[in-house]
Amino acid sequence: MNVPVLMYTTAVCPYCIRAKQLLKARGVTEIAEVRVDLEPERREEMMQRTGRRTVPQIYIGETHVGGCDDLIALDAAGGLKPLLEGSAS
Numbered sequence: 001m002n003v004p005v006l007m008y009t010t011a012v013c014p015y016c017i018r019a020k021q022l023l024k025a026r027g028v029t030e031i032a033e034v035r036v037d038l039e040p041e042r043r044e045e046m047m048q049r050t051g052r053r054t055v056p057q058i059y060i061g062e063t064h065v066g067g068c069d070d071l072i073a074l075d076a077a078g079g080l081k082p083l084l085e086g087s088a089s
Contacts, residue, residue, distance in 0.1 A: 002086065003061045003083070003084055003085070003086045004030075004032065004059075004060075004061060005023060005028050005030070005031045005058070005059070005060055006031075006032045006033075006034065006058070006059040007020070007031050007032070007033050007034070007056050007057070007059070008036055008042070008043075008055050008056060008057040008058075009033050009034065009035055009056050010035065010037040010055050011037055011038075012037075013055050013056065015055070015056055015067060015069075016056040016068070018068050018072075019056045019067075019068040019071050022075060023058075026075070026081060026084060028084065036055060049064070050064055052067070054067060055067075056068055058070075058071055060080075060083045060084060061083070063083060065083070
């Protein structure tokens with residue numbers, strides 16, 4: 001997997017933990033985490049980029065996947081693996 005993964009997170013978010021577990025199960029070895037609880041100004045950045053206030057917010061490459069439920073749905077639909085491999089259309 002060579003497509004970068006970025007995730008806006010907080011320390012105590014169970015959805016963030018679940019999303020990270022799913023990504024690791026699909027072969028992701030590195031997740032760039034932006035901790036919006038430690039860097040509150042980054043939450044504003046996240047909201048500007050995504051239009052959402054909740055964490056996690058996940059980017060795979062330049063694609064905004066959404067939150068944990070969105071990631072799970074993408075995986076169930078068979079779209080996560082191609083996105084991680086950089087072969088999604």
